[in-house]
Amino acid sequence: MLDEGAASMTRSASATRRGARRQSGCRRLARWRTAYLSALTDQLDPSLDLFADMLRSPRFEQAEIDRIRASWIAGIKQEKARPNSAALRVLPPLLYGEGHAYAIPFTGSGTEASIASLTPMTGRLPPRLGAPEKATLVIVGDTTLKQIVPLLEKHLGD
Numbered sequence: 001m002l003d004e005g006a007a008s009m010t011r012s013a014s015a016t017r018r019g020a021r022r023q024s025g026c027r028r029l030a031r032w033r034t035a036y037l038s039a040l041t042d043q044l045d046p047s048l049d050l051f052a053d054m055l056r057s058p059r060f061e062q063a064e065i066d067r068i069r070a071s072w073i074a075g076i077k078q079e080k081a082r083p084n085s086a087a088l089r090v091l092p093p094l095l096y097g098e099g100h101a102y103a104i105p106f107t108g109s110g111t112e113a114s115i116a117s118l119t120p121m122t123g124r125l126p127p128r129l130g131a132p133e134k135a136t137l138v139i140v141g142d143t144t145l146k147q148i149v150p151l152l153e154k155h156l157g158d
Contacts (some may be wrong), residue, residue: 041142045151052155065118072115079107 035055039047079085088106096103104110139148 044143044148045154048151048155055156069115069118072109073112076109076112076115079105079109 035051037047037051079089085107092106093100093103109115137152
């Protein structure tokens, strides 16, 4: 939900006009979380501003949560209708036993019950989900360390 909106929705909505793409995600058992930014070099400063806004002030609006939840549950129903993904959903409890932490679908999509139970968070992310001191920043592209560090300090330094 991080990439579904931020405090300054008008700036977030303009991300695509600047040629920027933001994305966030969480992997199995929430042990690996990602936040991603792809931006044109000449739009890096305003794009990093949007990215920082997404990280610092996410908007977890109920309408967006309901939309994402419905889409997610529809995806789970599709998984159950396909033999390969149905097997990936059934196998973990058989391997690890019902109730084990790893007895969740290998598809990574969760269960209808777990998705239905999600509720919006308010304010900043809890420290365990967004601890910046534990983050790794990877930068690839048409920039140098001399160019990028001041921009990172400006937008993410605090």
